[in-house]
Amino acid sequence: MTEEEKLEKIADILDQDVNMLTADTLLDDVGWDSMGMLSVIALAKMNGKTISGTQVRGFKVVGDILQFAF
Amino acid sequence: MLPISIYLPTSELTNKKLIELYSDWTEEKIVSKTGIVSRHIVKNGETALDLATGAAQNLFASSMIASGEIDYLLLCTQSPEYWLPSTSCLLHERLGLPKTAGALAFDHGCSGFIYGLSLAKGLVVGGMAKKVLLVTAETYTKYIAETDRATRTIFGDGAAATIIDEESAAKIGAFSFGTDGSGAEKLIVRDGKLFMDGPEIFNFTLDVVPKTMEAVLAKNGLAREDIDLYVFHQANKFMLDAIRKVNGLPSEKFYINMETVGNTVSSTIPIALKQLEDAGRLTHGMKVMLMGFGVGLSWGATVITI
Numbered sequence: 001m002t003e004e005e006k007l008e009k010i011a012d013i014l015d016q017d018v019n020m021l022t023a024d025t026l027l028d029d030v031g032w033d034s035m036g037m038l039s040v041i042a043l044a045k046m047n048g049k050t051i052s053g054t055q056v057r058g059f060k061v062v063g064d065i066l067q068f069a070f
Numbered sequence: 071m072l073p074i075s076i077y078l079p080t081s082e083l084t085n086k087k088l089i090e091l092y093s094d095w096t097e098e099k100i101v102s103k104t105g106i107v108s109r110h111i112v113k114n115g116e117t118a119l120d121l122a123t124g125a126a127q128n129l130f131a132s133s134m135i136a137s138g139e140i141d142y143l144l145l146c147t148q149s150p151e152y153w154l155p156s157t158s159c160l161l162h163e164r165l166g167l168p169k170t171a172g173a174l175a176f177d178h179g180c181s182g183f184i185y186g187l188s189l190a191k192g193l194v195v196g197g198m199a200k201k202v203l204l205v206t207a208e209t210y211t212k213y214i215a216e217t218d219r220a221t222r223t224i225f226g227d228g229a230a231a232t233i234i235d236e237e238s239a240a241k242i243g244a245f246s247f248g249t250d251g252s253g254a255e256k257l258i259v260r261d262g263k264l265f266m267d268g269p270e271i272f273n274f275t276l277d278v279v280p281k282t283m284e285a286v287l288a289k290n291g292l293a294r295e296d297i298d299l300y301v302f303h304q305a306n307k308f309m310l311d312a313i314r315k316v317n318g319l320p321s322e323k324f325y326i327n328m329e330t331v332g333n334t335v336s337s338t339i340p341i342a343l344k345q346l347e348d349a350g351r352l353t354h355g356m357k358v359m360l361m362g363f364g365v366g367l368s369w370g371a372t373v374i375t376i
Contacts, residue, residue: 034220035103035308037269042312045276053269 001070010065013039023063032059044069071241071352071376072232073133074344077124078110078331079227083211092219100223105307109226109332111211118149119157121229122207123164129231130165135201137165140233142199143173144189146182146336148259148365149209150175161205172199179257180303180364182206182336183230184245184372187360190234191242202234206336213264221266224306226332230340243373244289246282250274253367271364272309278369279313282361286371297323297373298356301346303363304328304338336362352376 004018011018016030027036037056043065044051051068059065085097085107101107112121122145130137143165145158158175167173178185183206190202207229214221234242253274256267279302287293300323302310307326314324325342328334334341339360346352356376363369 034268038272038308038312041269041272042276042316045273045312045316050273050277051269052273053267056269 003066006066006070007062009043010062010069013043021062023061023066025062027059027061027064030062040065040069071347072234072238072343072374073129073135074230074232074340074347075125075128075132076228076230076337076341076344077121077128078229079112079116079121081111081113082108083111083222083226084108088219088223095219103306103308104223105310105326105328106223106226106332107329109211109330110228112209112227116209117151118147118207118209118227118229119151119160119164121209121227122147122157122161122205122231125207125229125231126161126165126203126205129203129233133233135233137167139201140165140167140203141171142190142193142202143167143171144186144202144204145173145175146178146186146204146206147175147208148177148179148335149207149212150177165203167203178366178368179208179335180305180338181362181366181368181370183339184360184362184370185247185368186336187234187242187372188245188247188370191239194234194236194239200235203231204234205229205231206340208335208337210264210333210335213259213262215263218264220268221264224333226328226334228331228334228337228341230337230344232340241375243375244286245370245372246286246289248278248282248369250367256367257365272312274367275305275309275313275363276316278363278367279361280317282363282369282371283317283359286359286361286373290373292357292373296357297359299346299351299358300324300361301339301342301358302361304342305333305364335364
């Protein structure tokens with residue numbers, strides 16, 4: 001999966017315009033909430049990965065999702 | 071098939087009321103994420119015992135079974151009337167059950183209906199009871215802090231009642247159970263207030279469901295293709311959607327509906343079965359996989375034949 005495709009998936013989860021997202025985008029600036037956390041956990045699981053609750057609560061930027069959910 | 075009746079408190083908490091309290095939400099967002107439009111909430115002074123009584127009375131009114139035929143009462147609740155005596159004894163009294171009937175309360179949540187079915191089947195197959203009244207009743211909303219908007223959105227109060235006898239016990243298959251007390255603090259009531267670690271509960275569910283599915287299929291000598299319907303604990307739409315996708319289950323076989331009741335804990339599965347029955351979707355011979363998972367952490371599954 002390319003970085004663009006990953007950002008598309010993240011944009012879909014966060015209900016955001018993909019053109020507004022980069023790895024450095026602060027999650028707090030794009031409506032990061034409990035539903036977003038669950039969506040990322042589900043995304044990771046579909047990719048065969050596990051993100052713990054403690055881990056996901058520590059995510060600060062979109063890059064954290066790119067790193068751990070794919 | 072299991073005769074099922076339900077009872078829901080008359081007071082409702084709608085999404086419209088929720089957005090009046092939490093102005094940065096929209097009704098549309100709540101529905102799309104949780105699948106819930108409204109949920110029933112007990113009023114002050116209304117308890118799980120009241121809900122249990124309502125469900126059982128509805129069952130006696132709608133079925134051919136009279137209260138005098140019940141020789142064992144099982145009540146699943148985590149909202150007891152008192153620390154002691156057992157709420158099952160109070161329910162027994164309210165329903166006017168025979169004094170020769172046994173009564174037992176057990177305190178599971180999301181897995182409670184599955185555990186209740188296993189206890190009821192054991193009592194009947196073991197020759198210890200002929201007609202077991204199984205009631206699930208919960209008032210989790212009493213434990214939720216007013217400021218905890220995410221949790222207030224999800225849970226509703228309600229009760230369900232069903233009867234297990236020799237005929238219906240034969241249609242309840244083998245069970246798969248599981249327990250992990252190390253996860254106790256992920257969903258807990260402390261100092262009267264409920265705390266739920268949503269991400270951790272979600273991870274637990276995604277881990278445990280596929281393994282439990284395979285285990286219960288194996289125990290029943292079945293394959294996935296043999297299952298006509300999956301009726302799992304109706305925790306919230308988001309979680310169930312994820313479970314369905316991760317496990318590759320077809321949407322037409324995977325029931326999701328908590329629109330007007332929310333997450334009623336141990337009653338979600340019997341309420342879902344009642345909804346399916348009322349919609350004419352349960353046909354003779356169908357194999358339905360039931361699975362409950364959550365607080366404890368506890369889980370269980372079985373396959374019933376309609």
